[in-house]
Amino acid sequence: MCRGDDPNCAGFEEHRRRFLGDLAPERRAFLKSGFLATGGAAALAAGGISLVGPALAQASAKGIRRTAHYHLPATAETVHWGYFSKLLKPQVEIASGDYVTIETLTHHANDDAERMVTGDPGAESVFLWTKEAKGVARRGAGPETSPLGPGGGLGVHICTGPVAIRGAEPGDVLEVRILDVAPRPCANPTFEGRSFGSNAAAWWGYHHKDMITGDRTREVVTIYEVDASGARDWAKAVYNFPWPGVTDPDGVVHPTIDYPGLPVDHTKTKRNFDVLKGVRIPIRPHFGTMGLAPREADMVNSIPPSYTGGNIDNWRIGKGATMYYPVAVPGALFSVGDPHASQGDSELCGTAIECSLTGTFQFVLHNKADLAGTSLEALDFPMIETAEEWVLSGFSYPNYLVDLGPDAQAAIFGKSSIDLAMRDAFRKMRQFLMHAHRLTEDEAISLMSIAVDFGITQVVDGNWGVHAIVKKAIFSDRPS
DSSP: SEEESOSSSSTTHHHHHHHHHHHHHHHHHHHHHHHHHHHHHHHTTTTTTSSSOEEEEEETTTTEEEEEOEEEETTTTTTEEEOTTSOOOEEEEETTTEEEEEOOOOOTTTGGGHHTTTTTHHHHHHHHHHOOOBBBBBSSSSOOOOSTTTTTTSSSSEEEEEEEEETTOOTTTTEEEEEEEEEEEOOSGGGTEEEEEEEEEEETSSTTTTOSSSOTOEEEEEEEEEESSSSSOEEEEEEEEOOOOEEETTTTTESSSSSSOOOTTTSSSSBOOSSSSOOOOEOOOEEEEEEEEEEESSSSSSSBBBEESSSSOOTTTTTTTTEEEOSSSOOOOOEEEEEEEOOOOOOOOOOEEEEEEEEEEEEEOOOOGGGGTTTTOOOOOOOESSSSEEEEESSSSTHHHHGGGHHHHGGGGTTOOOOHHHHHHHHHHHHHHHHHOOOHHHHHHHHHHHEEEEEEESSSSSSSSSEEEEEEETTTTTOO
């Protein structure tokens, strides 16, 4: 169902008015600084414990008199495919406190165009690819002359944006609140009321060279069905098929899944509908790729995550969560994509249930001048806050663009390890506990061993990830 985010819906205007009405109480609270002063919705649910304390909240609220709500659709004109860039022209410029509803498309939609592209004007414009035309030509941060196609597939995610935040400068921190996440309904009348996603067990997956049956180098795509209304909190498998090899409209042969948006011809696939029968996959919609433009290079591959966020692939980045990012370039330049219906920690086979989603976000800018003495003062990495937890993201290389030198964007894919990511997660959690909660190093290390959970975020994105989770309730009796 349209929630005021589908301009093609016959009742779009009415649905939009209802949605804006639902946000009105939050807006009024924000303007009064009550919502902001308590650190946001997550803090309210957790008894007021938040990275944003009252003093910083009040400072960040200065000058805000009214907020606006924007809608950013996903079309061939509003997306960039496979890269972040400080040179991109903003699709919209907003003020701190504003709301933006942003449509995102999965780059795997052409695995089943009938279910994920057909009848959807935005998706059709993005995935258009014939001998005569290509809706989005550049797909990746590689050269225009790549034999696979412009961009070379060195970066695969369809990112909507960027959104520029007025007044944002390097050294600031951008707070991004995820207020709502909804599946993008299938536009094909044959599948009304449903959404679909694709999971590719692909050559870049952790499993790929460790298969025990049949062709050890096979790639298998599984199509999943999701309830578009949100009433059903689980997904089910529809069918799977071995990757058949694709000859794209330009005549290039792709024996593997090596370039994003390849149109699969299902007259050449062998579909198995007898797959995962009776299995319900819990839905936890989230955005795999979400972050700001880095400063170190003009065009940055969207696959490896880094200090400004990007392809973190943590399923906790969903509705009700708040992200904090260090701003690296003027305007911050926020983009979001790689939407997932569900994913497990590790994203082991290479992908999640890659499913188009629409999110509603609120953006709050915290200026560098106001950060001294706060929990955000030393923030130089992306951080997740939920109602009950703080989640820190450790990477094999915290800022691989600097850590690995001029060839970083190629070198990162051969240098990652869980050991390095675990070390980074440990160091970041130690810093957080010592700085934000004023623990000694010995206290922090003891607490990490007995009360902090470390988990494998992903082992497929070049710059591997380990996350560290600490419960807010641990600090409920600690003096503020």
